[in-house]
Amino acid sequence: MRERLLGQVRARLRRCTIDGDPTAVLAPEALIEVAALLETVSSPAEDLEIAHTAGLLYWVRCLSSNDQRDFSTALDLLAPVYQVRPGMVPDQVQAIFDEHGPGTFETAPLETAPLWTARAVGLLEDAMRAGDPAALDTAIDLFQQAVEVTPVDHPDRVVRLGNLSAALQFRFERRGQADDLNALIDLRHQTVRAAPIDHPDRPMYLVNLSTALRLRFERTGQPDDLDNALTAGRDAVATISTDHPHRAWCLSTLGGALCLQGERTGQLDDLDAAIDVLRQAVRVAPARDPDRPAYLANLSATLQTRFERTGQTDDLNAISDLLRQALELTPADHPNRPAYLATLSNTLCIRYGRTGQPDDLDNALTVGREAVTVTPTDHPHRAWCLSTLGAALRVRFGRTGQPDDLNAISDLLRQALELTPAGHPNRPAYLFDLGATLRIRFERTGQIDDLNTAIDVLQQAVESPPTDHSNRPAYLVNLSVALQTRFERTGRLEDLNAAIKAGQNAVATTPTDHPERAQCLSVLGIALRTRFELTGQIDDLNTAIRTSQDSEETTSTTSTTSAAETTPPP
Structure with a gap:
């Protein structure tokens, strides 16, 4: 019985360690066999061969399962072996x-941290691949367990937190x-606190913190997150040496946060500052820097x-x-290649709208399709690539009027939304694009379901955070048009009243120098005039007249300050 059970357990160890089959030791049958083996002796210490074999099985299990019970059992069984022949244990x-x-360990000691880390690195590489x-x-x-067994003041804690x-x-x-993003930010705060002021990697820890805070700001719109991201980014730039190989990374991260601030405030000075910092990043980055793209x-x-x-060509x-340049490198x-392709497609579409050069539109569609083709189905940028291809098709629809393009756009945007969870910063834009597409299709086909769905998704876009996003006026004005x-x-007065409210909010949230302000004023004026004609309320007529005058003045002003005032709808 003893020899047969020893052979069975050893066979499982060989299948796991030599053949690479972890199920050999993780299967329930493995525990049954090792328990039967241990029952052949009153105490494992009396038979070191059994203690060694059983201990190895539990040890190999804990390497695969991260189970504290397997870890403790392995050490209990291997302790008597170590006392007689230390070299026989792992x-x-x-x-x-x-x-x-x-002895018996209720919790894993510090020395196990490298073990958990090595195992975790291998698994992470598998997951990424x-x-x-x-x-x-x-x-x-496993990474969490390595952190938990590492004291707060231990020199390796910073690396394990990272x-x-x-x-x-x-x-x-x-x-x-x-929850993962919140935990990530907490960890990066811990990492910064754990690193001494003169730690050579402290600027990198600050950059990582800034990046995580930016991600959360883009999701929630909480101003404190952006303010803290800017502070961490500035601290990183201030503490990194001018000849440090990662200085460009620090500058680029700070520039990205400054850009978000410009989007939030609508201030051109913030955008100009962001561009200056980002140009510095490109300038100081070595030609062969893998992050240069x-x-x-x-x-x-x-x-x-x-x-x-600004509309500056x-x-x-x-x-x-x-x-x-980024794609060439x-x-x-x-x-990242799909994102660069999608962004280039969007840029070429916009330039086509300015110049009317057919090559720009053709190239936009070509690189947009390439972006979708090369993006794996589980890639975080796939939804964005789908949306960008939809935008290029929408531009072509404006040129040719082919209904098949509208149907393809709707399908692409629905796919993008399926891949984009609630709270994602891009979700409002996808909702807006779908709503605008369905409204246009309604105007072509008269299908009321398209119009109803358009209003529903536009309302979702308006209600999505952050409520002070620079795109919010565009969402509101398109919702107003759909409701009108x-x-x-249908003749429902509730829709007209809701259209006026959306138009008023669009005007209220659009900066006076914004190129889209004239459109917001015009849409509101039309809705007010329509309600006057229905109800005879003189206040509506007076406001409509003032709004129309403001719209004309805004159009006149922007036409003298910019070569082109209105960008194509997203």
Whole structure:
């Protein structure tokens, strides 16, 4: 009986350690067999061969399962073996016993942290390569265990916090769970606090904190998160040496936060400051820096934001040039390549709207399709790529009027929304685009279901945070137009009143120098005049007249300050 059970347990160990089959030791049958083996002796210490074999099985199990019970059982069984022949136990177990002596451990000692970390790194690499969600979750649990056994003042704690935060960020990017983002920010605060002021990697920890805070701001719109992201970014730039290889990264991160501030406040000075910092990042980045394409793309994104405010053609041309440079430096299988392609597609669409050059539209569709084709179905940028291709098709629809394009746009945006969880910063834009598309299709087909759905999704876009986003006026004015359209179809006064309220909110939230303000005023004026004609309320007529006059003055002012005042609808 003893020999047969020893052979069975050893066979399982060989299948796991030699053949790479962890189920051999994780299966319930493995526990049944090792329990039967241990029952053949009154105490494992009386038979070191049994203690060694059983202890190894539990040890190999704990390496795969991260189960504290397996860990404790393995050390209990291997302790008598260590006392007689220390070299027979695994190296990590010997290190633990050398430091603490053999005995029972209710919690894992510090010496196990490298073990958990090494196992976690391998699992994280598997998850990043193959998209294995179970491997990712186990890796995070192991990184967490390594942190938990490491004292607050231990010199390796900073690195272990960094490992855990990197894994959490990867999972957040894949799943978009707010709990992961909150935990990530807490960890990065801990990392900054744990690093001495003169720690060589402190600027990087500050940059990581700034990035996480920006991500949460983009989801929730909480001003404190953006303010803290700016503070961390500025501290990183201030503390990193001018010749540090990561200085460009620090500058680019700060520039991205400044761009968000410009979007939030609508102040051109904030955008100009962001562009200056991002240009510094590109300038100081070595030519062979693998992150150089990202710096070029970040600069192009901020120029895009400024172009949307000013309509300056020079910014638009610079965006195209920067993105082409980024693509030339980016390998075909790089995970950022789809984003660069999608952004270039969007830029070419906008330039087509300015110049009418057919090549720009054709190229926009080509790179937009490439972006969708090369993006894996579980890639965090896939929804954005789908939306961008939809935008290029919408531009072509405006040129050709082909109904098939409208149907394709609707399908693409619905796919994008299926991939985008509630609270994601891009979800309002996808809702807006779908609503605008369905409203146009209603105008073509007269299908009231399209109009009703358009109003529903536009209302969702308006109600999505943050409520002070720079795109909110566009959402409101399009909702107002859709509600006016339904009023014309049904005669429901509730729709007209809601249209006026949305138009008033659009005007109230649009800066006086914004190129879209004239459109907001015009839409509101039409709704007010319609209600006057229905109810005879003189206040509506007076307000409509003032609104129309303001619209004409706004149009006159913007036409003298910009070569083109209105960007194409997103």
